[in-house]
Amino acid sequence: MKFTITSILLSLTLISNAQIPDWTKSTCDGTEYNMRTELNRGNAVLMDFSAMWCTPCNIIAPETEQTWQNFDSGNNHLMVFGFLYQDNSFNISDCHDQQTWSLAHGITYPVFTDIEDVLFEYADAYSTNGSVGFPWLLLFLPGNSEHPEEYLAYKGHDINEVNQILQDVWTPQLGINEITYEEKTLIKIVDQLGRNTSYKPNTALIYVYSDGSTKKVFTME
Structure with missing residues (x-):
């Protein structure tokens, strides 16, 4: 907004x-x-x-x-x-x-x-x-x-x-009317070896987004 x-x-x-x-x-x-x-x-x-x-x-x-x-x-x-x-x-x-x-x-x-x-x-x-x-x-x-x-x-x-x-x-x-800010989305989750996986608690994961960025995630449950 x-x-x-x-x-x-x-x-x-x-x-x-x-x-x-x-x-x-x-x-x-x-x-x-x-x-x-x-x-x-x-x-x-x-x-x-x-x-x-x-x-x-x-x-x-x-x-x-x-x-x-x-x-x-x-x-x-x-x-x-x-x-x-x-x-x-x-x-x-x-x-x-x-x-x-x-x-x-x-x-x-x-x-x-x-x-x-x-x-x-x-x-x-x-x-x-x-x-x-x-x-x-x-x-x-x-x-x-x-x-x-x-x-x-x-x-x-x-x-x-x-x-x-x-x-x-x-x-x-x-002189630019507007900059387009793209909404990035999560496209896949991989493990530390780069293998596709899904969300798992207590496991080190890497989230890969549509803009090419990545984020390391570790959730304790």
Whole structure:
């Protein structure tokens, strides 16, 4: 259901380009990205701070991937970056964690590990008392005639609100009438060996969805 974003728009936090913390990070395959470069290219930037132990982070990860795909996987003026903070044991993330995380959720957007420096800098700039809850989503939009400089359009935990801002604020600036958000459906369940199966309690399963994403499921009964 489409909801009004009047209150969201009224609370947009306007931050000048000079004040937005810059960062340069490399993915585990060695590809380097820079915040200022993406904004200067006219790209909106969605930053997703997550942790592997965080249940809500695991829930929204496939939805964030869908947002990335809705904008042609970085080829239609939206860059999505995952910032993976910790593993399931609260250790700082590494490349093994990134591979596990991306595979579990079908993630194809860039994901960075060992990101404490960026997290703390952005928490200091955009949170109360430097405290944040995961997942923490930050959406930055490039400047336009109304806002000459880049600005923070959203901070919070709801990917649906991010999608609504992209739909109602960002896509009109791009001259796009509407982005189609596909409803993903479960197409099969497989076991750890990739064999088709059905739902079973107390068993590690992998759910495969119509958009290509996957989710590891283990339900105790």
